[in-house]
Amino acid sequence: MNSNIKNRDEIEDRYKWNLGAMYKSLEEVKQDMAKVQELLEQFKSYGGRLDNRETILEALLLQDQCDQLMEKCYTFAHMRLDQDNTNTESLALFDQVKTLYVFYSETFSFFIPELMKLDYAHLQSYGQEEKFQDYRHFIKEIGRNKEHILSESEERILSSFGELAGAPKSIFQILNNADLKFGTVTNEKNEPLELTHGRYQLFMQSGSRKVRQAAYNELYRVYTSFKNTIAQTLGNSVKKDCLWARLRKHNSALEASLFADNVSVSVYQQLIQAVHNNIGYLHKYIDFRRQVMKLPELHMYDLYVPLVTELNKEYSYEEAVETMYQGLSHLGETYLQDLKQGLENGWVDVFENKGKTSGAYSTGAYGSHPYILLNFNHTMNDVFTLAHEAGHAMHTYYSHRNQPYRNASYTIFLAEVASTLNENLLIHYLLGQTTQPKEKLFLLNYNLEQYRTTVYRQTMFAEFEKMIHERVEQGGSLTPDSLCEMYYDLNKFYYQGVVLDDEIAMEWARIPHFYNAFYVYKYATGFSAAVALANQILSGEPEARARYLEFLSSGGKDYPLELLKKAGVNMETPQPVEECLRTFGQRLEMAIQVPH
Structure with a gap:
């Protein structure tokens, strides 16, 4: 490399x-x-x-x-x-x-x-x-x-x-991204490094527990010192949401937010309830993680460490593309040929260069083909990123090709379905190919963390948002202490089996999504819908693939829940979330069986 x-x-x-x-x-x-x-x-x-x-x-x-x-x-x-x-x-x-x-x-x-x-x-x-x-x-x-x-x-x-209504969000962004200064953390090589948001994520994945704990403590020390200010910004953001909902004649801020997608409040409530009903799988995963890491007890700063460090296996870009094609073979020859035609004709910007934007995304304009930006670095994670962005690109490609301009764009509620479904198909294929325990555990850990961070964690965030808005709507106030208490209690329920340090009570203070209320639940519902659709396709259910390809071609011609129903998933029932978390349980059992 x-x-x-x-x-x-x-x-x-x-x-x-x-x-x-x-x-x-x-x-x-x-x-x-x-x-x-x-x-x-x-x-x-x-x-x-x-x-x-x-x-x-x-x-x-x-x-x-x-x-x-x-x-x-x-x-x-x-x-x-x-x-x-x-x-x-x-x-x-x-x-x-x-x-x-x-x-x-x-x-x-x-x-x-x-x-x-x-x-x-x-x-x-x-x-x-x-x-x-x-x-x-x-x-x-x-x-x-x-x-x-x-x-x-x-x-x-x-x-x-409008500008005043956006003040809490913009004040938080300035505070969080410009004014907050964290101290230094000594890394594994005994080098003192300034702690930043980006480095915090890297420190949380460090193999050294001492480094993880130091970064965790330092980050929350700084947030705690600003807890009164941040409680004011979040509290005023929530008050704005509630006021806007009232002025627009909605029954609650939650109802007002879901209205844009024509989604009922029951969908939001059922997501939370389904996750509560299946919380045991998360607790079992936490115990499994503790055993693999050989720790007497697990702390919050131990949750992001890869159970298997990045495999030494390297993929050329061409190998990654071929691996993805194999993984997506269940979507049929037409899908693969259309994707192949695109990848070979200027859809993708593959490698990092000086000045290039980091990360990955897919975009496109009606009347032109979609585009994918990558920063391909030859790892297994990059193969998944390619499949993920290809899912977005094909959703855009088929929607633009089959819908008039006015109906061609799909909503955020649906945006992650096609990308996550591709990752699910790829995981299924790779697990069937590997005979190496280390590689198998790497794949399962990658997948289990997707479930934990996208379904369980985002639903916990969604539940917190619901609680704080209801408190204001019922005439209560959001003080630093009340926010910390509510957030700590949620962590106690979700992360049973983890030693909860006092610092986790302050995590609410660093989540930017809370200033864009009732958004994060879409990550959990989108992921659940993708798992359900992938399971239907993999089971060989008649018409499952045809229904899914029709979904990819539908853009925004109807409301998101209706388009998903036609594809074979009814998000107005708890069944897709329940099925998603049962699949998490099955993957966890597979991981437990792998020698480690």
Whole structure:
């Protein structure tokens, strides 16, 4: 493995994505940006004129045309910057696109409120006409939202408070990312290193328990010293959520948040209950972890250590791709051929280069093929990352290919299903291939940690969010002590078998997601749906694969729960979460049987 990071021009073209498939030159992008401005000026003329079907249809078609071009410009600009953040041309282009995006958002701001004012029965009748068929779901959404939209003057007032409403989140981000300074931690080589958020994750995976404990204690020492300030920011964020829900005539902040996806509160409650019913599997996993680590007792800082350190096995990118194809063979020849065609024709940016954005993601604009950014480093984890991002890319590819623009985008609620299903299929394949105990335990540990951190941990977060919002809605207050007490008690239930140091009571203070309320539950439901769908496909259930491929092609043409039902998973019952956690139990039994 070459430790020297190359300049971008030193990497072979076959390992770079082909942005030329979107735009051949910066001049072409700028032409489209100028076209967006022209279309926005045209769109302004529809203000106050949305009073008949022909004008409304014209406005919808013009908005789609403008949206597609804006999305294409934005996607290209951020990818061009991500491939090399030091490129001044790319920086300038992205700044220009962001400025245009502000103008674009302002221009369209009148559109939905004006449609909301119309007689909904008339709008519904338009939706029955063939020329409006691509807009039926959009029209249905207007009707569903109507009772929660205020008068024009009230909406303007609410909108003007937008920046203030976001203050708790922005204050926390500045405090957490800029102002909080942690001390130093001495690593395994006896070197003092400054503790940062990124290094904390690395320290938690250290083979040295002394290093893990020192990092853990230092991190929470600093958060504890700011507990009054952070309790105020989180408390005010929760109050804002509750106030906004009340103003928009929802029964609770939870109901208001779930409304966007047309998800009932019972889905959220059933997730928590199903996890409670299957908490024994987590406790058994904790005991298994303690035994493998040969520790008399387990502390919270022992939970992230890999039970098997990264295998010495290295994968070339080509080997990783071939391994992924084998793992995804259950999805059928058409899926594999479409994916192969993409990977061989400029979808993927494979290796790290100087200035390249870290991590991995998949993105795409309607009318262009999807793209995948990787920083491939030849490990088993990188093979899983490739499969994960390929899942996102194929979901985008099929949805864009089969849906009109207005219905092509799938919601966040569904976003992790395709990616996680691919990882499940790959794990199943690799476990069937390996005969080496160390490799088998590595794979199982990787998978078990996915369940622990995505289903159990995110559900615990979701339960905490529910508790703190209910406390405010019932007239209570959120003090540092009450937040710590609630959070500590949850950990006591979820992590039975772990020695709970006092520090864990402060973990709520460092979770950014709590400022984007009732979001994290989607990780747990998405993961559970993916496991259920993967199990159906692997069992050879007739039609399971066809239903799943139809799901990938559905974009956002219906509400997420309805699309999942058609795929074969009903998230309105506890069954998928129960099945997911039973699968966790089965994988745990497999791990227990591996010699270690």
